[in-house]
Amino acid sequence: MIDRAPTPFSSVSRRDFLKVCSLAAAAVGLPASAAEQMAAAVQKRKPSVIWLQFQECTGCTESLLRTGHPDVAQVIFDLISLDYTETLMAAAGHQAEAALDAAVRENDGKFICVIEGAIPVKDDGNFCRIADKTALHLTQEIAGRAAAVIAIGSCASWGGVPSASPNPTGASGVSDVLRNKPIVNIPGCPANPYNLLGTVLQFATFGTLPALDDKGRPKFAYARVIHDDCPRRPHFDAGRFSQRYGDEGARQGFCLYKIGCKGPKTPNNCSLVPYVDTPGAWPIGIGAQCFGCSEKGIGFNLPLFETVDVQGATPPAMYTPIDPASGIISPVATGVAGLVGGALVGAGLAYGARLSRDDRDGEARDEEKP
Ligand code: FSX
Ligand code: SF4
Ligand code: F3S
Numbered sequence: 001m002i003d004r005a006p007t008p009f010s011s012v013s014r015r016d017f018l019k020v021c022s023l024a025a026a027a028v029g030l031p032a033s034a035a036e037q038m039a040a041a042v043q044k045r046k047p048s049v050i051w052l053q054f055q056e057c058t059g060c061t062e063s064l065l066r067t068g069h070p071d072v073a074q075v076i077f078d079l080i081s082l083d084y085t086e087t088l089m090a091a092a093g094h095q096a097e098a099a100l101d102a103a104v105r106e107n108d109g110k111f112i113c114v115i116e117g118a119i120p121v122k123d124d125g126n127f128c129r130i131a132d133k134t135a136l137h138l139t140q141e142i143a144g145r146a147a148a149v150i151a152i153g154s155c156a157s158w159g160g161v162p163s164a165s166p167n168p169t170g171a172s173g174v175s176d177v178l179r180n181k182p183i184v185n186i187p188g189c190p191a192n193p194y195n196l197l198g199t200v201l202q203f204a205t206f207g208t209l210p211a212l213d214d215k216g217r218p219k220f221a222y223a224r225v226i227h228d229d230c231p232r233r234p235h236f237d238a239g240r241f242s243q244r245y246g247d248e249g250a251r252q253g254f255c256l257y258k259i260g261c262k263g264p265k266t267p268n269n270c271s272l273v274p275y276v277d278t279p280g281a282w283p284i285g286i287g288a289q290c291f292g293c294s295e296k297g298i299g300f301n302l303p304l305f306e307t308v309d310v311q312g313a314t315p316p317a318m319y320t321p322i323d324p325a326s327g328i329i330s331p332v333a334t335g336v337a338g339l340v341g342g343a344l345v346g347a348g349l350a351y352g353a354r355l356s357r358d359d360r361d362g363e364a365r366d367e368e369k370p
Contacts, residue, residue: 056117
């Protein structure tokens, strides 16, 4: 029997709702009891959300809609009142413009403005116009009247794909064109829906935004680089690298550093919180190097196969156990690696190390095949 009643939730069961909220609360660093508070908050009021889309591919909306069970998208839509979104709403043309006007007027100063996509600023912003208004104008006019702004995806956070060199349109992030407004950046191409959920849940329940780092990103998701918690990390420490794209080493789960993995320089939680609720469904999980999609100056800027500095090489004494014959590491070992890395970073013991190509070749016990 499905436990749907009594519940304030239109589309997911209360049990599923609380389950997702508990997961998100834990991710955001709130106590487990916060899930009940979140459920209570939804009964009282739903924050109005206006979702604007500019220079982007709609991947952020798509990845949100493709989440599995329980359905994160439904939970988010139960938490908020999505009053304007070009991709999902039935209205078009003048009707859509009227919906936007009404949403802003009725919730002036109180709504959340989610922006997906970059904002072109060259040539007076004429490269992106909606209803004859530039994205620049819309950002300042609409987001300027919001209580808080969430820049979802790398495009809205810092320019992302459209800002790749030579950036002909002057594609920029929201924080480049909007001042004096709380802005949460949730970079990633696409952004992880759970990071949006955590942020929205906190705002809907407590009226506050999560703690942010110096780039405006929620600390709960971007405090650690991918390399700290990567399932291939013990192979990095043991010097077992994939040498060519898709080789045997990559299939064996070896580290992808030498084919240009940007995990050591990219803060994100994609190794810990799977996209579309599917473990393994992330670049490194399928044997492709992280190209730093969520990091300004890396994703869409550095060549795919270029290697990056390693900020926190693990001292040999801390290497996690690995079976050299099979190259297999246990999830426990991976977890230990993450904890050890975290402890080192937390204690300030991790040392910056630039591994030159010569050093790496000399130190690493490269084994293309097990
Ligand atoms: Fe696309 Fe979002 Fe990338 Fe950008 O994601 S997945 S191009 S970050 O704005 O739609
Ligand atoms: Fe994982 Fe990349 Fe670090 Fe290797 S370099 S451990 S693949 S994040
Ligand atoms: Fe992006 Fe790298 Fe994660 S490419 S999805 S930040 S593994």
